[in-house]
Amino acid sequence: MMSELVLSIRDLRVTFDTPLGPLEAVRGVDLDVRAGEMVGVVGESGSGKSVTFLAAMGLLPHQAKVSGSVMINGQEMLGASNKVLRNMRGGLMSMIFQDPLSALNPVHRIGDQIVEMLKAHQPKMSDKDAAKRAVELLDIVGIPQAAERAHQYPHEFSGGMRQRVVIAIAIANNPKVLIADEPTTALDVTVQAQILEVIERVQKSFGTAVVLITHDLGVIARVADRVNVMYAGRNVEKGGVEALFDHPSHPYTRGLLASLPHEGIERLTPITGFPPNMLMPPPGCGFAPRCSHASDACLVSLPPLQTFGDLETACIRAEELVVKAGLS
Amino acid sequence: MNQPLLQVENLVKNFELRANSGIRKTKRIVQAVSDVSFSLDKGQTLGIVGESGSGKTTVGRCILQLLDITSGTISFEGKNLGGLSFEEMRQIRRKMQIVFQDPFASLDPKMTVGSSIAEPLVVQGVAGNHEEKVASLLELVGLAVDHAKRFPHEFSGGQRQRVGIARALALDPALIVLDEPVSALDVSIQAGVVNLFGDLQKRLGMSYVFIAHDLSVVRHIADRVAVMYLGKIVEIGDKKSIYEHPTHPYTKALLSAVPVPNPTTERSRSRIMLEGDVPSPVNPPSGCRFRTRCWKATELCASSEPQLVVRPTGQLSACHFPE
Ligand SMILES: Nc1ncnc2c1ncn2[C@@H]1O[C@H](COP(=O)(O)OP(=O)(O)OP(=O)(O)O)[C@@H](O)[C@H]1O
Ligand SMILES: Nc1ncnc2c1ncn2[C@@H]1O[C@H](COP(=O)(O)OP(=O)(O)OP(=O)(O)O)[C@@H](O)[C@H]1O
Ligand code: SF4
Ligand code: SF4
Numbered sequence: 001m002m003s004e005l006v007l008s009i010r011d012l013r014v015t016f017d018t019p020l021g022p023l024e025a026v027r028g029v030d031l032d033v034r035a036g037e038m039v040g041v042v043g044e045s046g047s048g049k050s051v052t053f054l055a056a057m058g059l060l061p062h063q064a065k066v067s068g069s070v071m072i073n074g075q076e077m078l079g080a081s082n083k084v085l086r087n088m089r090g091g092l093m094s095m096i097f098q099d100p101l102s103a104l105n106p107v108h109r110i111g112d113q114i115v116e117m118l119k120a121h122q123p124k125m126s127d128k129d130a131a132k133r134a135v136e137l138l139d140i141v142g143i144p145q146a147a148e149r150a151h152q153y154p155h156e157f158s159g160g161m162r163q164r165v166v167i168a169i170a171i172a173n174n175p176k177v178l179i180a181d182e183p184t185t186a187l188d189v190t191v192q193a194q195i196l197e198v199i200e201r202v203q204k205s206f207g208t209a210v211v212l213i214t215h216d217l218g219v220i221a222r223v224a225d226r227v228n229v230m231y232a233g234r235n236v237e238k239g240g241v242e243a244l245f246d247h248p249s250h251p252y253t254r255g256l257l258a259s260l261p262h263e264g265i266e267r268l269t270p271i272t273g274f275p276p277n278m279l280m281p282p283p284g285c286g287f288a289p290r291c292s293h294a295s296d297a298c299l300v301s302l303p304p305l306q307t308f309g310d311l312e313t314a315c316i317r318a319e320e321l322v323v324k325a326g327l328s
Numbered sequence: 329m330n331q332p333l334l335q336v337e338n339l340v341k342n343f344e345l346r347a348n349s350g351i352r353k354t355k356r357i358v359q360a361v362s363d364v365s366f367s368l369d370k371g372q373t374l375g376i377v378g379e380s381g382s383g384k385t386t387v388g389r390c391i392l393q394l395l396d397i398t399s400g401t402i403s404f405e406g407k408n409l410g411g412l413s414f415e416e417m418r419q420i421r422r423k424m425q426i427v428f429q430d431p432f433a434s435l436d437p438k439m440t441v442g443s444s445i446a447e448p449l450v451v452q453g454v455a456g457n458h459e460e461k462v463a464s465l466l467e468l469v470g471l472a473v474d475h476a477k478r479f480p481h482e483f484s485g486g487q488r489q490r491v492g493i494a495r496a497l498a499l500d501p502a503l504i505v506l507d508e509p510v511s512a513l514d515v516s517i518q519a520g521v522v523n524l525f526g527d528l529q530k531r532l533g534m535s536y537v538f539i540a541h542d543l544s545v546v547r548h549i550a551d552r553v554a555v556m557y558l559g560k561i562v563e564i565g566d567k568k569s570i571y572e573h574p575t576h577p578y579t580k581a582l583l584s585a586v587p588v589p590n591p592t593t594e595r596s597r598s599r600i601m602l603e604g605d606v607p608s609p610v611n612p613p614s615g616c617r618f619r620t621r622c623w624k625a626t627e628l629c630a631s632s633e634p635q636l637v638v639r640p641t642g643q644l645s646a647c648h649f650p651e
């Protein structure tokens with residue numbers, strides 16, 4: 001049985017008005033997140049990963065034109081009132097970022113910052129209960145001596161500990177979805193391992209669905225149940241993590257996996273070229289300028305996601321390519 | 329016996345931090361690099377890995393004489409860099425170059441890429457046709473000759489990093505310190521730049537000090553690897569020994585923390601989870617600096633500092649209870 005849909009994004013489009021003209025950052029993204037699952041989002045820098053979820057959170061600046069649909073727990077969020085959005089943020093859905101300092105107020109004790117988040121969504125909670133809950137939350141995210149440390153300020157914490165604090169604030173009101181945008185990119189690999197463990201613990205013990213945005217395919221392989229691969233503002237491939245790593249069907253996903261260093265190879269296999277300028281995206285498939293399989297048909301229109309075995313892929317030649325690969 | 333191209337002996341670099349806390353002026357000392365020794369042969373690559381703040385960049389900057397060293401010696405082609413005249417230093421400086429992580433910050437936005445690449449030639453007063461040299465450098469790094477007339481903002485991250493490499497190559501260096509040269513690049517782009525380093529080394533025979541967080545890239549590119557922790561080398565040796573038979577607990581933990589891009593292996597392997605963060609280099613732990621996070625630590629580790637010792641698998645490591 002599939003669990004309920006907690007976040008459902010349909011045909012999301014985001015265009016920024018820039019001095020150089022409209023920039024199409026997100027060009028028709030469909031994405032589902034079900035209760036309690038861990039969804040990985042991976043893709044080239046500038047492919048629209050952050051913008052997609054900032055749009056879902058209603059956090060984009062005014063010069064962004066957003067269309068499509070974002071349903072959170074069955075409620076439409078695009079075009080919703082500020083009150084609905086305020087209740088959603090930190091209530092139904094929270095988002096954390098690469099730099100924990102930017103999310104923390106330097107002049108407030110961290111315990112108070114958690115209390116503030118609790119009371120914003122649970123105004124009836126007493127000060128005493130909120131303070132107690134704040135310490136509990138710090139404990140859950142693995143901050144030692146949580147009761148004492150709740151009285152400290154952000155600068156008294158290391159980078160890894162700050163990211164834990166940010167997670168504590170994000171999960172304070174037991175959201176249905178936690179969006180983690182590169183939460184470990186700025187951290188050392190031994191600290192990254194700790195933070196991933198905290199995120200997995202939150203997901204498993206509270207049934208919080210997590211969207212983990214990362215460049216690191218190793219991180220995806222480690223924690224994700226399902227994966228969304230983005231390229232040039234589109235979702236180009238999605239599927240279960242095992243299937244996607246075992247038999248990727250989109251040339252970009254394949255290229256990405258093939259470009260990683262692995263043992264025993266002399267030369268790496270890069271993807272030639274670089275991603276398109278989204279002020280002037282190419283007609284048709286966004287990957288075509290770098291794709292060694294591109295044909296004229298690829299340049300006609302944006303390839304839609306289509307079911308392909310146990311994956312969904314936005315490549316019009318996926319089937320042929322598999323046949324070809326099988327023969328060679 | 330051949331003399332190594334670069335020999336670093338007992339390198340120490342301290343930074344003084346002046347903090348005004350109220351009326352009292354306190355002076356604190358950061359031991360960024362403490363007693364680091366290694367050598368690098370011609371045409372070889374030494375990888376330096378370790379967590380943030382472990383002193384990797386400082387080692388690189390000391391080698392290039394961009395920082396005054398506190399003590400120790402650095403010898404290049406057999407000459408101690410400490411005792412050189414201004415003119416001798418100028419000659420040696422040409423042979424050592426550095427490429428930084430951030431391809432965006434390291435190029436002057438107002439200069440054409442061609443002038444940026446030619447700048448070291450001008451500064452060093454190299455005679456000859458700079459335009460031709462720039463053209464051949466652009467080709468060498470996989471860019472087009474007409475890129476010389478363009479400005480940095482017209483280039484992608486990977487292309488800018490290639491420009492930085494071309495500039496470093498302008499004076500035909502014997503040593504290039506590469507400080508996180510691919511960290512800012514997308515995986516798909518990284519691969520091409522990593523290949524370029526390999527190709528250039530094969531063709532031109534220079535040596536690299538390759539500093540990186542990414543252990544899998546270092547494994548690909550390095551011949552020898554040094555693992556640093558809080559200003560010290562805790563393990564150093566052939567890549568194969570370090571990656572296949574790590575003997576220092578920190579090396580083991582570091583390798584174990586890197587997630588591998590294969591869901592089946594990644595989910596079935598056991599990993600060592602280190603607790604806490606790296607302590608402050610202002611007040612490093614007594615004895616073994618890793619002991620506050622080491623699962624094997626005993627009293628001996630707090631009272632006595634382990635020295636680098638040769639292990640059966642060939643590398644050196646500094647631990648009282650090696651794996
Ligand atoms: N406020 C903004 N104004 C104009 N353009 C923007 C704005 N925010 C993002 N963009 C552009 O939108 C595109 C998508 O950006 P986004 O931040 O979503 O990329 P990303 O996939 O998260 O990349 P990264 O991996 O580098 O974080 C990029 O071309 C970016 O330059
Ligand atoms: N100019 C400076 N003044 C004071 N302290 C410094 C200075 N440069 C570096 N340090 C300190 O020296 C230590 C080593 O820094 P270094 O930059 O060499 O580390 P690193 O291993 O390169 O780290 P990263 O992986 O973050 O680049 C750190 O504690 C750092 O804060
Ligand atoms: S649609 Fe065409 S250009 Fe795009 S990935 Fe598939 S084969 Fe390549
Ligand atoms: S010397 Fe002791 S504390 Fe240091 S790494 Fe070895 S066992 Fe651990």
Ligand SMILES: [Mg+2]
Nearest residue numbers: 049050051181
């Ligand atoms: Mg982003």
Ligand SMILES: [Mg+2]
Nearest residue numbers: 384385386507
């Ligand atoms: Mg550094």
